Structure formats: structure tokens, C-alpha cells
Amino acid sequence: MSAQAKPYITPEEYLAAERAADFKSLYYEGEVFAMSGASRAHNLLVSNLIISLGNRIGDKCSVFPSDMRVHVAANGLYTYPDVSVVCGKEEYLEEAYLDTLLNPVVLAEVLSESTGKNDRGSKFMLYKSIASLQHYVLVDSQRVSIAVYSRAAAGSWLFQEYQGLEAVVPLPALSLELPLAEVYRRLELPV
Template sequence: MSAQLQPYITVEEYLAAERAANRDTDGKHEYYQGEVYAMSGASRQHNLLVTNLIVGLDTRVADTCNVYPSDMRVHVASNGLYTYPDVVVTCGDEEFLPDAYLDTLLNPVLLVEVTSRSTAQYDQEGKFLLYRNIANLRHYLLVDSQRVHILCITRLEGDTWNFREYRQLTDQVDLTALHLEVPVSEIYRKVPLPPANGAL
């Protein structure tokens, strides 16, 4: 999250502003406990990774599942977070806020965040603590935009989670709840990365 825009607004005010916003000029905003935060723009690497993830997942999920890009808002009812994950997957009956818009999901099965140097810690620590309160959530993927590194956090049962890292292009990301695997090489296809030694 970046700089705070206002000291406090209501959920109703936040949703009305987001729905009226021009995405090209106003951008998107997260909402948490009365505060609104502007979401930063995405790099070329970020956009390529999101495209690869959407295509890779959508070609593999069952017909009862849907894959959404980052314009699909997600709400965590237990803690009040409203946010826009980079990729969202639902399976079965979808649940939305009880209004006519159908633009705020409540029951994702998989959430993906593509991380950068500035967002990695918040995505892995802060967002995970909030996302894990979604009862339907089974997988949370953190995909590094600066190197080949994917962290897959999988719910085993209750509030027990398994953390597994993928660092090789030959690896396959195992998404057991969706009964599928996605090759790491496919996720990083066409993505320009710095040399392995970290030199720029």
C-alpha cells in the first residue's frame, strides 16, 4: 500500500468512488479499516507475468472455474479489506457483495500477487495475514518479477498452511486444489529478467 489518501471514509463512499473512477486517470485503490490506499502502476515484467498466469491458468482450470485479471475486486469480510489481486480464480458458485454490481468477489480459491522490490514484503506478510481469513482460499501465489522465484502457500486444513518455493524454470507449480500444474517456464515466458548474479 502507498500513501494514505484520506484519514477515513466509509465502505459505501469507497465503493461509490471506485465504481465511478476512470481507470486510466484515477487508478485503483485498496480499502482497509476506513483508509484508502492508491495502488501503484505495473511494470512491463509485471504485466507479462500476469498475462502468462491468466492464460496458463485459464487453459487448465475446469469449466466450473473462472480466471479474472486485476480489475476484479476481492473483499475479505472478516477484516474489511477490499483489494485487487493480480489474478483471481474461483470455482463453483461465486459469491459477491449483496448488490447489483457483481464486481466484488467474496470466495476466491486462488489469489496471485506479482511482487516487486517495493511490494514483496507486504504481499508476503501483510496481505497473507489478511487473505488467509477467506474461508474458500486454497492457494496464494507470490510471483517475483525480478527473478525466477514463486512462493506457493497452500491451505492444508483449518489455518494450517504449507509454503513451497519454485526457483527453476523446469519446475511445475502444483495447485492441488485445482487439480493442475503450471510450468514455471510458462509463467516466465518472454519476461526479461536481470542476470542471475543480480547485476543490472
């Protein structure tokens, strides 16, 4: 008996279904992947990150939660980062919908046991082809630690990790520093 091939879904079919759906799904290379719910820690980290960024950015940039879809035109990925930040003019796949962002400056993912390997590896490989992206922020949900990939000269990326509640993450593309004490507020996690 042979395994049946999965049907190829076009980006247009995916977007039409996604806009009508009651749940979110990722899309990559003709396949659709359902997204699962999140833990209390994950949700608090996302909320704290959005509040902390929003309070520091003011009106110069927009901070979006995971309901803002991001499209990576270079490789066809459609996904929902936990947090997206765009500065300047927002660019969308279709102006009629304003639901698929093309030019984030910062993307953040909260790592869990089930998503951490993918967020650190293949997802970063796909994200880094976004020309506007300057920082990819990985927030650990198991301990007080934030890792940041920052775009450097000649297309290379620098990696830095920040640990402990007294640490502060510099995000030069946003002209701000992000205190870990704010991101991990109301969570008791090891360092």
C-alpha cells in the same frame, strides 16, 4: 502544530467512489490507498499466469485479472489481487454490480521491490482469513521463482518455493500443475 487526522471513509463511501473512479484504490480500516501502475515484467507475468491458468482450468473455474475487486469480510479489506480464481458458484458483495468477489480459491500477486514485503506479510495475513482460499501464489518479478502458501488441515498453511524454468507448481485445489516456463515466457530473469 498537530497533524490532522485523516477522515474515516466508510466501506459504502469507498465502493461508491471506486465505482465512479478512473483509477483503482485499496481500502482498509477506513483508509483509501491509491494503486500505481506496473512494469512490463509485472504485466507479462500477470498475462502469462492468466493464460496458463485459463488454458488448464477450462469451464470449471473462472480466472480474473486485477480489475476484479476482492473483499475480505473478516477484516474489511478491499483489494485488487493480480489474479483471482474462483471455482463453483461465484459469490459477490452485491449481486447488482458483480464487481467485488467474496470467495476466491486462488489469489496470486506478482512481487516487486516496492510491494514484495507487504504481499508476503501483512497482505497474506489478511487474505488467509478468506474461508474459500486454498492457495496464495507469489510470483517473483526479479527472478524465476514462485512461492505458494497452501491451506492445510486445522487452518495451518504450508509454504513451498519453486525455482527455475523446469519447475512445476502443483495447485491441487484446481487439479492442475502450473509450469514456470509458461509463467515466465518472454522474460529473461535469473533463477
